[in-house]
Amino acid sequence: MKLDSLTILGAGIIGLSVAREARLRGLPVRVLDSRSFGTSCTHAATGVLKAPEHRRSPYLDLRHQSWEEWPQLAEQLKEESGGIDCGFRICGGLDLRDRTVQDPHRAMEKLHGSGGNVRVLDQKELKRLLPEMHREPQAGIYIEHQAVVDPGGLMEAMRRSCLGMGVEIAHDLGEISLGIEEGHRVVRSSVETPLPPIDEKNPLVLSAGWETSALINPALEKPLPLKPVRGEAIALDIPAPPHIVTFDAKLADVDDPSGNRSRFSWIPGPGGSSWFGNSVGDTGEGKETLPAPTATGRARLIEAAISFFGPGVESRIVRHWAGLRPKSLRQGGPLMGPIDTARTLWIATGHYRTGLLIGPKTAEWLVDSLTGKSEIHDNFSVPEEFRI
Ligand SMILES: Cc1cc2nc3c(=O)[nH]c(=O)nc-3n(C[C@H](O)[C@H](O)[C@H](O)COP(=O)(O)OP(=O)(O)OC[C@H]3O[C@@H](n4cnc5c(N)ncnc54)[C@H](O)[C@@H]3O)c2cc1C
Numbered sequence: 001m002k003l004d005s006l007t008i009l010g011a012g013i014i015g016l017s018v019a020r021e022a023r024l025r026g027l028p029v030r031v032l033d034s035r036s037f038g039t040s041c042t043h044a045a046t047g048v049l050k051a052p053e054h055r056r057s058p059y060l061d062l063r064h065q066s067w068e069e070w071p072q073l074a075e076q077l078k079e080e081s082g083g084i085d086c087g088f089r090i091c092g093g094l095d096l097r098d099r100t101v102q103d104p105h106r107a108m109e110k111l112h113g114s115g116g117n118v119r120v121l122d123q124k125e126l127k128r129l130l131p132e133m134h135r136e137p138q139a140g141i142y143i144e145h146q147a148v149v150d151p152g153g154l155m156e157a158m159r160r161s162c163l164g165m166g167v168e169i170a171h172d173l174g175e176i177s178l179g180i181e182e183g184h185r186v187v188r189s190s191v192e193t194p195l196p197p198i199d200e201k202n203p204l205v206l207s208a209g210w211e212t213s214a215l216i217n218p219a220l221e222k223p224l225p226l227k228p229v230r231g232e233a234i235a236l237d238i239p240a241p242p243h244i245v246t247f248d249a250k251l252a253d254v255d256d257p258s259g260n261r262s263r264f265s266w267i268p269g270p271g272g273s274s275w276f277g278n279s280v281g282d283t284g285e286g287k288e289t290l291p292a293p294t295a296t297g298r299a300r301l302i303e304a305a306i307s308f309f310g311p312g313v314e315s316r317i318v319r320h321w322a323g324l325r326p327k328s329l330r331q332g333g334p335l336m337g338p339i340d341t342a343r344t345l346w347i348a349t350g351h352y353r354t355g356l357l358i359g360p361k362t363a364e365w366l367v368d369s370l371t372g373k374s375e376i377h378d379n380f381s382v383p384e385e386f387r388i
Pocket of ligand 1: 009040209351
């Protein structure tokens with residue numbers, strides 16, 4: 001069906017990527033956000049993009065495709081936004097995780113699927129590359145296919161690109177909800193704003209990050225399988241590493257059978273800054289719906305940073321921030337596609353820890369499906385039991 005317009009709730013990386021993609025195909029697009037620009041989870045990201053080790057599942061394949069398309073996307077955004085550099089740079093990574101250090105050659109075998117150069121580095125090379133490191137790992141692995149992007153720069157480039165193409169973007173609209181009036185779905189906002197009709201020719205995309213569930217759950221029998229997972233990071237006044245450094249730090253208060261919570265990254269941030277974050281940051285403080293940084297999160301980051309840089313690193317923290325990542329609770333990646341049989345309401349969320357990497361690619365798929373070009377892979381579509 002030929003659409004007349006598209007309305008999107010949520011102006012994070014997902015909402016803006018969908019807006020850009022739809023506008024590139026000629027659709028009139030409007031994006032509404034309840035908060036101000038700069039407060040989304042996307043702005044709290046640490047900007048790491050990694051090619052996965054293999055592509056043996058639809059989600060890993062999506063990550064691979066996204067990785068391959070990122071260099072071109074960065075170029076296009078620069079052109080469309082009038083010259084804004086989103087900071088995309090293939091900087092490579094150093095894997096210093098415990099298992100890797102114990103048996104680097106075995107670990108390296110698994111990494112060839114990432115597509116680039118992979119090689120073992122000895123202690124001498126590691127010391128030369130990372131003079132600030134207090135540890136003395138015997139070996140590590142260099143992985144070429146890892147990159148950084150500046151999340152703030154990316155969002156500004158996306159925003160300008162959208163505005164330049166005529167997308168209407170409205171921020172600070174306060175509480176936005178969905179309702180039904182005279183049998184039709186409507187968008188309600190506490191700030192007076194001209195709100196669009198929602199019907200088959202003018203569908204609505206919900207890309208409000210983890211808060212997408214608050215928008216849609218009142219209309220569902222079963223709540224959307226989505227939850228917020230906190231991530232926290234700090235900036236240090238330590239010279240930036242030449243590559244993204246990934247290592248393990250066993251934390252005193254964290255039981256970590258999967259090895260996820262003990263994994264930390266030291267990242268070359270924008271403008272030569274040093275960023276430091278962990279892979280999963282739930283603090284268990286009962287503040288899982290507040291995006292503010294926590295004392296527990298800070299203490300864990302400091303503990304890990306001390307294990308890497310040595311004592312005294314606490315005094316070198318220049319910023320501490322947090323964000324709530326939208327985690328899809330069913331296996332296999334984000335939740336995308338129509339949620340009602342009339343195909344008027346669409347979901348685009350659940351990108352969890354890889355929204356910057358895969359967000360633009362999934363936006364392309366969503367718009368393909370909206371415009372009838374192709375359907376979304378079963379792995380990523382909204383399961384039947386959660387549809388209206
Ligand atoms: C510390 C940290 C580090 C991360 N590092 C990386 C990384 O290195 N690489 C990577 O790929 N990903 C990373 N991520 C994950 C990435 O940030 C997320 O996957 C991504 O930002 C999710 O984007 P989103 O657009 O779904 O949500 P958001 O960016 O949160 O955008 C949702 C928007 O919806 C708005 N909204 C909420 N409710 C409503 C409503 N009712 N109506 C209208 N608007 C509404 C919000 O104000 C917000 O602007 C990281 C996240 C964190 C927290």
